[in-house]
Amino acid sequence: MLEHGGNLRDAALRFGRDDWLDLSTGINPHWYPVPALAGNAWHRLPEADPALARAAAEYYDAPLMLPVAGTQAAIQALPRLRPPSRVVVAAPSYAEHAHHWGRHGHSMRQVPYAELDAALPACDVMVVCNPNNPTGATVPPQQLLGWAAQLAARGGWLVVDEAFGDTARDASVAAHSGQTGLIVLRSVGKFFGLAGVRLGFVAAQPALLNELADLLGPWTVSGPAQEIALAALRDRAWQSAMRRQLGDSGARLHRLLAEHHIDSSGCALFQWWPEPRAEQFWQHMAERGIWVRLFQQAARGIRLGLPPDAAGWQRLEVALTEWTKEAA
Template structure:
């Protein structure tokens, strides 16, 4: 089943209202300040040197010596991954982001939902989201490196890893050959999902495959200019990671005070067990705050982090209000 956060049209249709706070996606609500863009970013096709500069900035930001290809979001990479190998048996560590299984199934893979890393052994292709969405589970680089020796191709989706770079497998990719592909999202940490930018990292042959499948001009000029600047801004990255860690702890405290148990958390979202997720979602929706429920759990509710003081105040008031 393909279902996602960010569906504010559905929220508005069901609850009405305006000025919604969308906490359903885990996208940073304190975005990177977009710099002035050169006119050529809009009026000309991206040059090879522009793309190379962006990919070099990404490699430096992710601390990797692996090859890097820029794409129109991590979602674009997810759509291409099933075409990197001949179809066979794929294992997706679950529960997790449902687009991985959906994209593999659509391309003819036999997909199994694995409940642990050991259950993935022998798969022709294995997918691990790290940190995991939505329960926040994490696995160390050594563990994932060892797993790569037991599967045909290991895909590690690090869309939520920017605030916790020590978790990333990217710095070790050069020693893993063609056995691993790492996916990175730009829009989540930098709060600029509309830019539609992401990356695939891996061995030269695999990354060349991805580049060929993506075709020419996979990323537009404005995304290249914004991404190149943001990925090189180490001061902003460090300060934002510290702020998000603080805010995630604050959100966990608010949700626990509301009587909900923490299922898991990252620096960009917190998932709680509310007992009745639809009722909890509706309770917050009446304050024009949209959250994420999941088809496989009647209790889990995921919230991204508010951005401004006004957003925090509104969430605190909604959580303090007694459920109807």
């Protein structure tokens, strides 16, 4: 299995402490307040609730959406719905995409974001995270739609992973997901801070969604997850307030890093930078009980999520100050 953020058990095994400040995931530390659930949510088989798909389509501004057990389920299944194809996965990005396209008979290669346009004529499927995880870079919607049209003309797909798209709504192409060959993935785990419910959505043409649903089988999303997500997707007041809060917090994190001579990029939920001394920075933070995401493969760098409270911000600032002094 690939390594991901949020692996605090690994942190505890390596460094032997239990007071971790987990900044390794980019998940909103202020999760949606889960409502009380109906008693039978735990009892009944979780047949798909049409209200959930409608609420998701309205929230994400998409024509049609299929609920899945986290976008991870779709990432693992989509490569199985195509014959052997030439696949380009933008790099660096969420590693599960390249991992699964490479396992199902496809010819897969990873291409830097700046070279995607040039790579388009030689592929049948292109996979792009937008905003990108881990760098936060975005591709303009019109460029994505142009790529999708070119791929669709030869029976191809453009898969756009918008898991971090809730705070960058103008960059979304979900509204256009009814067009042939465009597949958009969304998640309630990041913005809503509900990674534990394992719920995401796929927007695409009806025929492709039917194929995906058949492959995934019945009861893919638990009853409690459906109830919780339905409340979160309908709560416009919470969503608006949280977007403002995360925008302020993301800007604060960017400023804090800049004060310590770190030139970072990212989105409202995390910051990333190519760190020449990435392993040393990761070690420095871990020794102080701060768990950050170390990238060593496609891009050597560090990703930092948002602290949850004033104590967390103070703890991060102290650790950064000590790092700056040591590096001087």
